[in-house]
Amino acid sequence: MKISTKIRYGMRAMVELARSKREEPVMLGIIAKNQNLSEKYLEQLFTLLRNGGLVKSERGAKGGYRLAKDPDNITALEIFEAMNGPFELVDCSINPGSCKRSSECETIELWKELSDKIKETLSSKTLSDLAQKGKEPLDYSI
Amino acid sequence: MKISTKIRYGMRAMVELARSKREEPVMLGIIAKNQNLSEKYLEQLFTLLRNGGLVKSERGAKGGYRLAKDPDNITALEIFEAMNGPFELVDCSINPGSCKRSSECETIELWKELSDKIKETLSSKTLSDLAQKGKEPLDYSI
DNA sequence: TAGTTTCCATATTAATTTACTATGATTTTT
DNA sequence: AAAAATCATAGTAAATTAATATGGAAACTA
Numbered sequence: 001m002k003i004s005t006k007i008r009y010g011m012r013a014m015v016e017l018a019r020s021k022r023e024e025p026v027m028l029g030i031i032a033k034n035q036n037l038s039e040k041y042l043e044q045l046f047t048l049l050r051n052g053g054l055v056k057s058e059r060g061a062k063g064g065y066r067l068a069k070d071p072d073n074i075t076a077l078e079i080f081e082a083m084n085g086p087f088e089l090v091d092c093s094i095n096p097g098s099c100k101r102s103s104e105c106e107t108i109e110l111w112k113e114l115s116d117k118i119k120e121t122l123s124s125k126t127l128s129d130l131a132q133k134g135k136e137p138l139d140y141s142i
Numbered sequence: 143m144k145i146s147t148k149i150r151y152g153m154r155a156m157v158e159l160a161r162s163k164r165e166e167p168v169m170l171g172i173i174a175k176n177q178n179l180s181e182k183y184l185e186q187l188f189t190l191l192r193n194g195g196l197v198k199s200e201r202g203a204k205g206g207y208r209l210a211k212d213p214d215n216i217t218a219l220e221i222f223e224a225m226n227g228p229f230e231l232v233d234c235s236i237n238p239g240s241c242k243r244s245s246e247c248e249t250i251e252l253w254k255e256l257s258d259k260i261k262e263t264l265s266s267k268t269l270s271d272l273a274q275k276g277k278e279p280l281d282y283s284i
Numbered sequence: 285t286a287g288t289t290t291c292c293a294t295a296t297t298a299a300t301t302t303a304c305t306a307t308g309a310t311t312t313t314t
Numbered sequence: 315a316a317a318a319a320t321c322a323t324a325g326t327a328a329a330t331t332a333a334t335a336t337g338g339a340a341a342c343t344a
Binding site: 027028029043044046047050057058059060061062063064065 | 317318319320321322
Binding site: 146147148179180182183186200201202203204205 | 330331332333334335339340341342343
């Protein structure tokens with residue numbers, strides 16, 4: 001059980017956006033360079049963030065991305081779920097039909113409790129919390 | 143981020159063992175049948191449990207497996223780690239060299255905290271706790 | 285002691301998921 | 315019209331997962 005790169009990249013990209021002091025939207029090229037990712041791949045990740053309602057995009061030259069909400073109101077769980085879909089450790093906790101043992105299963109409660117703890121922990125952290133760990137705001141001026 | 147079948151099967155198999163009221167060791171064939179798994183596959187899973195010091199085996203006819211410790215002294219985390227190796231959500235939390243961004247990473251703390259919460263939750267559950275969820279002890283008499 | 289029953293060890297494989305790369309269209313500014 | 319950016323979708327290589335397959339070794343039983 002590992003955190004996928006997709007989730008880690010998405011989380012870090014959001015922190016970068018939150019640390020930006022630009023008034024203008026931030027181009028993917030900048031973030032891609034800072035995070036050592038290809039711009040094309042990062043585009044896919046930002047599609048997920050956009051679909052999750054966490055960033056807004058502006059197209060064309062001078063376009064880019066900005067946060068869709070105040071970073072105080074964005075939790076790590078939201079970012080996680082934008083990247084990875086609704087959080088669930090086991091399918092049967094949401095859809096009991098996915099496993100025919102679920103009615104008699106002695107371990108389903110364990111996985112439910114663990115899922116709840118994880119969600120609780122992730123939703124207690126805001127993007128502001130994460131962005132403050134970075135030393136200074138990002139300027140992006142050249 | 144899902145719990146693998148390997149971990150889930152291992153956890154359930156341990157609960158079955160814990161619920162057994164036999165004095166004799168339990169044969170894999172019984173557990174395989176109850177859990178709808180092939181005996182051959184279950185053998186591999188029990189090798190992991192044995193290497194983890196959680197079960198003891200007896201070979202030959204009348205052989206089988208039994209718990210190596212009192213179920214009060216076996217935690218869900220031990221079972222998890224026997225099946226999946228030492229628990230870590232991200233490599234960089236243990237080996238910072240695995241990611242060259244780790245010194246400046248704003249999210250590493252998040253993953254560490256989450257890892258700790260998960261370990262804490264899993265180690266607070268004993269095999270006894272899990273076994274009690276099952277209605278009655280298993281008899282395996284024919 | 286021959287045969288059966290059980291666990292032990294390792295190799296192989298099919299399916300799925302992950303982590304991208306590639307191609308090209310669309311929108312906006314200059 | 316050209317350039318700069320996002321948008322959409324297809325394709326793919328590598329890794330991981332979830333098994334199956336094959337044969338051996340130990341212990342009990344007739």
